[in-house]
Amino acid sequence: MMGKETHGYLLRHGVKFDGIGSYLIDMYAKSGSVEIARRLFDGERADERDTVTWNAMIAGYTQSGQTEEATAVLRKMLKERQTPNAVTLVSILPACSPFGGIRAGKEIHGFAVRRYLDENVFVGTALIDMYSRCGQISFAERTFDGMVDKNTVTYTTMLSGFGQHGLGEKALTLFSSMKEAGVRPDGITFVALIAGCSSSGLVDEGVAVYESMEEFGVVATPEHHCCVVDLLGRAGRLEEAYELAKGLGDDGNYAGIWGSLLAACRVHCKMELGESVADRLFEIGKERGLAGYHVLLSNVYAAERNWDNVDRVRKEMRERGLRKEPGSSWIQVGDWSHRFMSRDESHPENDQIYAMLRGLALEMKSPGYDTTLEPSDSDSTSSSSSSSMTTLWDAGAT
Numbered sequence: 362m363m364g365k366e367t368h369g370y371l372l373r374h375g376v377k378f379d380g381i382g383s384y385l386i387d388m389y390a391k392s393g394s395v396e397i398a399r400r401l402f403d404g405e406r407a408d409e410r411d412t413v414t415w416n417a418m419i420a421g422y423t424q425s426g427q428t429e430e431a432t433a434v435l436r437k438m439l440k441e442r443q444t445p446n447a448v449t450l451v452s453i454l455p456a457c458s459p460f461g462g463i464r465a466g467k468e469i470h471g472f473a474v475r476r477y478l479d480e481n482v483f484v485g486t487a488l489i490d491m492y493s494r495c496g497q498i499s500f501a502e503r504t505f506d507g508m509v510d511k512n513t514v515t516y517t518t519m520l521s522g523f524g525q526h527g528l529g530e531k532a533l534t535l536f537s538s539m540k541e542a543g544v545r546p547d548g549i550t551f552v553a554l555i556a557g558c559s560s561s562g563l564v565d566e567g568v569a570v571y572e573s574m575e576e577f578g579v580v581a582t583p584e585h586h587c588c589v590v591d592l593l594g595r596a597g598r599l600e601e602a603y604e605l606a607k608g609l610g611d612d613g614n615y616a617g618i619w620g621s622l623l624a625a626c627r628v629h630c631k632m633e634l635g636e637s638v639a640d641r642l643f644e645i646g647k648e649r650g651l652a653g654y655h656v657l658l659s660n661v662y663a664a665e666r667n668w669d670n671v672d673r674v675r676k677e678m679r680e681r682g683l684r685k686e687p688g689s690s691w692i693q694v695g696d697w698s699h700r701f702m703s704r705d706e707s708h709p710e711n712d713q714i715y716a717m718l719r720g721l722a723l724e725m726k727s728p729g730y731d732t733t734l735e736p737s738d739s740d741s742t743s744s745s746s747s748s749s750m751t752t753l754w755d756a757g758a759t
Contacts, residue, residue, distance in 0.1 A: 364388045383413040390421025402434075412446055420452040428456035432465070445472070447481040454487040463495045470504075482510040486518050493522030511542070517550045524557020532557040533566060548579050555588040564596040583615035590618050594625025599634055614645050 368385060370376075382405050389398035402410075402418045415438045422431035435453055438445065445453075450473055457466035470488055473479040479488065485508045492501035505511070505519045516539045523532035536554055539546060546554075551574055558567030571589045574581055586609055593602035602622055606613050613619075619642040626635030691700045699708065708714060 364392060380413060382409065383411070383417045386414065386417040386421060390417065390424065393425065395421050395425045395427065399430075407441060410441075410443070412443060412449065415443055416446075416448045416452055419449060423452055423456045431456045447478050447484050450478060451483050451487045454484075454491045457491050457495065463492075463497060466491045466495060479504075479507075480509065482508065482512055482515060485510075486512075486515045489515065489518045489522060493518070493525060496526075498522055498526045498528070511544065513544055513547055513550065516544055517547070517553050520550060520557060521553035524553055524560055527561050529557045529561025529563045529566070532561075533563070533570075536570075546577055546579070548582060548585070551579060552584050552588055555585065555592060559588060559592040559595055562596065564592055564598070567592045581612075583612065583618060586612065587615065587617040587621055591621040591625070594622055595628075597625075597629050599625055599629060599631050603634060603638070616642060616645050619645065 364385075371381070382401065386398045386401050389395070389401065398418065398421050402414065405414065415434065419431050419434050419438075422428070422434060431453060435445070435449070438449075450469055454466065454469060457463070457469065466488075470479065473484055473488070478484050485504060488504045489501045492498070492504060501519065501522050505515070508515065516535065520532045520535055520539075523529070523535065532554055536546070536550075539550075551570065554570050555567050558564070558570065568589065571581070571585065571592075574585065586606070590602045590606055593599070593605065599622070602625065606618050606622060609618070619638055623635060623638045623642060626632075626638055689700050689702045689705075691698050701708065705711075
C-alpha cells in the first residue's frame with residue numbers, strides 16, 4: 362500500500378528520474394503484484410528499457426514461481442538484442458527447475474562461459490544450485506571446483522547439494538575445507554550440513570556439528586533444533602530427541618520440531634510417545650490449524666490399527682474445517698514433465714495411462730509373472746515432447 366501511494370504521488374507530480382521504471386517493477390513484483398509490474402513493464406517504450414528493467418521483470422516472475430513467464434521475458438529480451446548480464450543469469454537460473462528440465466540450464470551455463478560471466482561468484486553459485494536441484498550433482502561439483510572466488514553462500518549451496526543427494530561424507534569434507542580456507546559459516550550453512558548428515562545417517566557427526574555452532578558465534582534457531590531432532594528421530598533415538606525438544610523451553614515452541622518428532626514416532630511405531638508429541642504439537646499450532654500433522658497422527662493410529670482414534674482425529678479435522686493440500690508426483694519424459702495427484706484424471710492422455718495401468722495390474726496378477734526388468738526403448742516416446750524452456754538462446758545470444 363505504501364508503494365502504491367508513493368507511485369500515485371510520483372504520477373500526480375510528474376516526477377521522473379533514471380531507473381524509476383525498474384524500481385517500481387521491482388517493488389510491485391516483490392510485493393506479490395506481478396501483474397501490475399508486467400503492465401508497467403509493457404507500458405514502457407522498448408528504447409526506454411535498460412538491462413536493469415529487464416532483470417527486474419525476470420526476477421519478479423522467477424521469485425513468484427512463474428517460471429514460464431520468466432523465460433518468455435528472457436526470450437523477448439534476446440529478440441530485442443538486449444545483452445543479459447550476470448544479474449540476468451542469477452535471476453533466471455532458479456527457473457530451471459527439475460520440472461523444466463536441465464537443457465535450459467546448460468544453455469545458460471554455455472552462454473555464461475562464452476561471455477566470461479561464469480567467473481562471477483554469484484553466477485557460479487546460482488549454477489551450482491541449479492545443477493543440484495536438477496539432480497546433476499556431478500555438474501554442480503565440477504562448477505564449484507572450477508570457481509576461483511567462493512564465498513559463504515557458494516560453500517553453503519554446495520553443502521546443501523551434497524546433503525540433498527545423500528552425500529553426507531562429502532559435505533563434511535567440504536565443511537573442513539571451508540574452515541581451512543578461512544570462509545566463515547553462517548546459520549544457513551549449519552542447517553544445510555545437519556540436514557545432510559540426517560539424510561546420510563551420520564547421526565553422531567550431525568550432533569557434533571550442532572554442538573559446535575557456538576565456536577563460530579552462530580546462535581541456534583528453531584530450524585537448527587528441527588534438523589537435529591529430525592536427525593535423531595530418523596535414527597530411532599526418539600527418547601533423546603524428545604528430551605532435547607522438551608529442554609528447549611520457549612525456543613521449542615515451533616511446529617516443525619514436534620512435527621519431525623511425530624513423523625519419527627510413526628516410522629518407529631512409538632504410539633505412546635507419538636500421542637504426547639501430538640498433544641504438544643496441536644497446543645502450539647491450534648491457532649493456525651495444522652492439517653498435515655492431524656493427518657500424520659491419524660496415520661500413526663492407523664499403523665496400530667487403532668481405528669477409533671483414526672475416526673476421532675478425522676472428525677476433529679472436519680469440525681475445525683481443516684483440509685490438507687494433496688501431494689503430487691511427477692515424471693519427466695524427454696524435456697517435458699507430467700504431474701499427477703491421487704485419482705487425477707486431468708492429463709490429456711488420461712485414458713491411455715489408465716489402460717496401461719490396468720494392463721500392468723492384470724499382468725502382475727497372472728501366474729508365473731516374471732519380475733525381471735527388460736530394457737525398453739523409451740527414446741521414441743520421449744523425443745516427441747519438447748520443453749518451452751529449451752533453445753532459449755536461438756534469438757541471437759551467441
